[in-house]
Amino acid sequence: MIQEPIDVGVPSVVCKMAPEDTPHHLLIELVYFAEGAANNIYKIRPWTEKSGRTKAVLWDSATQTIFTPEASKVLRMSKGLDKTPDCRQIKLGYEEYLKRLFKGPNVDFTEHLMDHDLVYVEHAIVSDLNSQVGSSISLRQRNGVLTQEYFGLLLPDMSTVPGSSFAIELKPKWLAQSPTAPQHAARCRTCAMRASKASKAGAKSHGYICPLYLVDGNPEQIKPWIHQKVLDAMEEPLNPRLEDIIVTTMADYLTSGEGHKLLLYLRWLQRRLDPLKSDFLNPRLGAPKDPPNPHFWVVNLCLTMTLRDCSMFIIVHYDGNEPRVESKLVDLDFKSSQKQYDWRKKELLLVNGGWYKALDLFSGDEPCKLFARQERPIRYRW
């Protein structure tokens, strides 16, 4: 799997202030749209007089021309937080390690990947982007945002087009149990982490599904979850009959169609790449003392953790006769190896805190498939 490193080089595309004489149809503006833990997303729109925003252009330094994207795009910028990659590193990790996992002699899942176009963003544009962040994020993030690097990524825009298409985001997370979970666990890794977090901040059951159900192939099991996701995604209510057809089509896609194949493949990759054994949790041990190939060991660990933290966008096109569904994987950001100590610490807390065994006082709506399969644990009586 490991081949010669790919040099992403200097991007030929520059996002910069528009020169005075730029034709109106080539002007763009960047508008804050959304944010994740480590990134902000800005929509790229044609500039309008009314908005009064900064006039920007996309400049191709290879052809020395200004251009506009062929399809709707967004600009993703890193916040520059500790232990998170900047956009050049994301591009490098994607090209060098992630992309090639999805195409082999007998598999080809590259239709689910998206182009990552690296773009250099001029300082004046960065100032404009920063000025839009405002009060929607915390001071810590505001202070850290976009201060370290001026590279961004141009990505396809998957936001809703009323009457035509919409997308829901799902996080596949740990599609198989952690190899370092205790025997007879009552929760999978994702549900154990959720329960641990809920003990501090309250459970967030809205929009949550146990990943083991997600990959299980049972449409009736995931339909209520999909239905809620569709309701959340739509700005205007759908015709009830169309809504029902869309939910059924999406459930079929994820339990027996292409989406199911992709989820199974992700699970297979997560298992195959995970180099951990139970001795990972021994406090005296970190990485194995003498792994056959230390570089390979760490790369595989970072890859499997990357695949457990990516997102899958399920895109529904419903302007034709039959709804059509496709999916794209996003946030395939190769994890920093510096995180391995954090991962180990988290796993230790889950194991030692009894979160896998559900020893905490749980409510009746425990979502984990492993829990549902078990007899309810007998609570201790004193």
Ligand SMILES: [Zn+2]
């Ligand atoms: Zn679970």
